[in-house]
Amino acid sequence: MNLADKVLAINNDLPIRTDAPVHSGKVRSVYWLTEADSARLVEEKGYNVPSDTPLAIMVISDRISAFDCIWQGEGGMKGVPGKGAALNAISNHWFKLFKEQGAAESHILDIPHPFVWIVQKAKPVMIEAICRQYITGSMWRSYVKGEREFCGIELSEGLTKDAKLPTLLQTPSTKGILDNIPGVPAVDDVNITRKNIEDNFEAFNFKSLDDITLYEKLLTEGFDVISNALSELDQIFVDTKFEFGYVKDKAGNDKLIYMDEVGTPDSSRIWDGEQYRAGKVVENSKEGFRQLLLNHFDDADILLNKDRMDEREALARDNELPLSVLMDVSKTYTEIAEKITGSKIELSENPKAEIIKILREQYQLID
Known part of the structure; x- marks a missing residue:
């Protein structure tokens, strides 16, 4: 299996039982569960919410967005290896810390897989x-x-x-x-x-x-x-x-x-x-990728000027970034995640198959 196959780029096609269209954002896709499945999970899993609370499965992807566009790399690389798992791991870590320190709660009720949250409707x-x-x-x-x-x-x-x-x-x-x-x-x-x-x-x-x-x-x-x-x-x-x-x-x-x-x-x-x-800014965030894009293309105004959105979308669609660029982004995300959480970010061999298996066997959400 090559590296591109380990990237979860398309996350809105999972066979999860749902009555509503899948909502797909820049990075996450949201599957609203049926009323029956929501009520069943609230009861079975003991979630601390009213029994009629609508629940959703939120699946992260490895897609990389910047300047309101999704970017891709050469060799069929439609995302950044490890990015989705790194993002979820970091959020999970901070939400846990918030809870320990008495801050407000989050909409996350359960974490079945490194790419998946079960959330309540907010x-x-x-x-x-x-x-x-x-x-x-x-x-x-x-x-x-x-x-x-x-x-x-x-x-x-x-x-x-x-x-x-x-x-x-x-x-x-x-x-x-x-x-x-x-x-x-x-x-x-x-x-x-x-x-x-x-x-x-x-x-x-x-x-x-x-x-x-x-x-x-x-x-x-x-x-x-x-x-x-x-x-x-x-x-x-x-x-x-x-x-x-x-x-x-x-x-x-x-x-x-x-x-x-x-x-x-x-x-x-x-x-x-x-x-x-030492007087130098080293980004451990997506800002480094944004700066790279600004320097990579001849006319940076396309990326900064909202009146040139059509040109910007064409730029993202028609340009495959060098693989080295996406691997640098991967390194940034996984290293800061490992530093924050103290745990290694493991690349899934086949994240989609893993998610389907867990949601079918442990949550009965896939027929």
């Missing part, structure tokens, strides 16, 4: 909850252009690229395209202020004004838990994106929880501490 808060400890990325690009207000926050003069910010900043953006919110353009990933959220909290799916303060508290707490743990490994937690949503507890009450992944190389920037102190 109503997402329509905010990309972003926290920044250093000035880099889009914030730095805005700062260089002379902008001194970012998400309603005043930035002081004299900041330098990649420098630590005086305080931890929360710089939210919209999750998806939200229509008819005063002062908020109907564009995906547009920066918003706290006042935007307060004035329109229901449009962002918050249950109350107080829950805005709660989400900010959970964002800071989650950031601090990960940042402190990474600093013990001499890694710097630069910035990150969390997502939040509401679920019902066993008594039927709403509670705000963490959704999706946390503290991964896909959702965060992580820098090597030793190299940073």
Whole structure:
């Protein structure tokens, strides 16, 4: 079996029993279970949720996305070996740490396989909850252009690229395209202020004004838990994106929880501490891949300019990246995952067959 066969690139074709279409995102696919299977699993597995909670199987892939496009490599390599397992392992590690330290729970109820989560249905808060400890990325690009207000926050003069910010900043953006919110353009990933959220909290799916303060508290707490743990490994937690949503507890009450992944190389920037102190930024996250793409193509504006999306999609579709590029990304993901979790990331021989076997034999979700 060659290496490309060990990559799980297509994850929306598993024969899982479901009544709804499979929802496939950039990296994960979601299978909503039938009402009968959801109720059966809640009872059989003793999940701490109401008996009528809808459940889903969430399957990660090894696909690599950047600049809102999926990229591929030569030799039929449709993803990055080890990436999916590394992402899930890191998220699982942080969620476990959150639980141990009394932070909020996540939507994950069970982990049948390194590529698979069983999750409960959550109503997402329509905010990309972003926290920044250093000035880099889009914030730095805005700062260089002379902008001194970012998400309603005043930035002081004299900041330098990649420098630590005086305080931890929360710089939210919209999750998806939200229509008819005063002062908020109907564009995906547009920066918003706290006042935007307060004035329109229901449009962002918050249950109350107080829950805005709660989400900010959970964002800071989650950031601090990960940042402190990474600093013990001499890694710097630069910035990150969390997502939040509401679920019902066993008594039927709403509670705000963490959704999706946390503290991964896909959702965060992580820098090597030793190299940073020596004046060099070494990325242990997807940011290194983004920078490589910006340098790889002649016209970087295609990747940065949302008005050139058609050209960008053609670039991703028509260009196979050198195998060495994807293997470098694989090394970045697996090494940081092993550093964080203390366990080796093993490449599955045939991840799809393994997943089907487990979901059939242990969960009776495949006929």
